[in-house]
Amino acid sequence: MAKWGEGDPRWIVEERPDAVNVNNWHWTEKNASRWSKDKLKELLGKLKIDEPGIGVLEITDITSIEGEAVANNRKGKLIFFYEWNIKADWKGLLNGKSEDLAVKGSIEIPNLSEENDASEIDVNVSLRTGEGSIDGDVFKEIMRNKGTQLIREQMATYIRLLREDFAKDLILPTKGSTANQPKSESNRVILNKSDCNGTVASALKPVKTDQKIEMRSLELSEKMKCRADEFYRVLTTPELVTAFCQGPIELEPNVGGKFKFFDGNVEGIFLKLEEPKLIMQKWRFKTWPSGHYSTVTINIDEKDDHTLVTIKQTDIPSNDFDRTERGWKNFYIEAIKRTFGFGAMLY
Structure with missing residues (x-):
């Protein structure tokens, strides 16, 4: 039992605007799925590559976004779950060629989740037209290399905005603090789904062992x-x-x-x-x-x-x-x- 004049902060109602979840002790959850879908469409829909001396490649349509995202606050720590499979269409047009000769293809991002860094996200590229042609091979390679790099950068932006923008009101103000005060990185935790037994996943990334290449x-x-x-x-x-x-x-x-x-x-x-x-x-x-x-x-x-x-x-x-x-x-x-x-x- 707490001594006189002290007390367990879980049971003290401070002078605060909402008078709930004192000191951010209790588990609170916020569904981020709708926000995430809109943000992913916005970020990927802007992707365009103007390749000097070759032509222009761009995302034309986000055809499918399947998955979910949730942000949680527990004891003042932000914990995120998200898992997405994204599909999109793209086209590439060589300089000087008419629109009807554009190469068309699709991409799939199968593993955007809290278990992977943005740099580890896979981008599968395929052609719908121009398979086996020089034009098709040119644009497929551009998308596999430069396109993949740009997509990973946009996914890194999504992850950052999910943590810093969407979840900013999950840490509620306490006495002497403000709602918009940024939390330190030590309070941002990524929890793997396999660790949902109540323990927080280690912040350390697994060491990748060298593998023999055939x-x-x-x-x-x-x-x-x-x-x-x-x-x-x-x-x-x-x-x-x-x-x-x-x-x-x-x-x-x-x-x-x-x-x-x-x-x-x-x-x-x-x-x-x-x-x-x-x-x-x-x-x-x-x-x-x-x-x-x-x-x-x-x-x-x-x-x-x-x-x-x-x-x-x-x-x-x-x-x-x-x-x-x-x-x-x-x-x-x-x-x-x-x-x-x-x-x-x-x-």
Whole structure:
């Protein structure tokens, strides 16, 4: 029992505007589902990517938002539950093309929840039109890379606003305080659904252990209607690389020199240059695990009526093999043939 003149703060009614939930002791709950749906539509509906030298990609419709969100206050601590599956449509239009030639696709965000950081949110990208076409592959890659980054940023904004804006009136004013006084981060707790037995989830994120990545190799051969030195220059001259990449690039054409193509999505270092017959590189997608490079060897063999180009690549993460192979075919081989008139049938 409390001593005279003291007392348990749970039972003291202070001078406060509502005279309820003294010192924020009792569990209070506020449904955030409707607010969340409106906010998610607002944030995703603004997504638009203007890619210099290529075209414009934008979200056209939020087709489905399924899930729920709840904010709670217990003993002055804010606890959040939210779980959403979001689907949306997008379109991409190359510069100079009419609207009826736009590439159309969809995205799905299956795991927006309090159990994942915004950086861990998955964004699944698919095409509805343009599958297998150069236009389709271009915009799908833009959405998978730059689009995913922007979507994660918008989801981080949603999480922040849920905590700071929507839940601001859950911490009620006590004597000598104001309702709008911000709470410290120590009072913001994310509770996993699996921890609903009354204990608060640890604020520490689980340590991710290194996993062995399965590797694959590929080899492509192509007949080019050009001389060997012409093809060599296409891959080592900044102006020519810019032409077939259709956008800004970075290129240092010397051994040890670095390169970045396709808005930085492809990057690497030159290991060996033997004009006009050999180019060897360390090569990677920027989405690959940090520090992991494949090795690319491009042999250029001039024949009587054509030049045979053979591309060999080792140490490709197996889950990215198909994208890598399509990239070589669509964004290198086909783009070079189309840009410089080196066209020929597959060898």
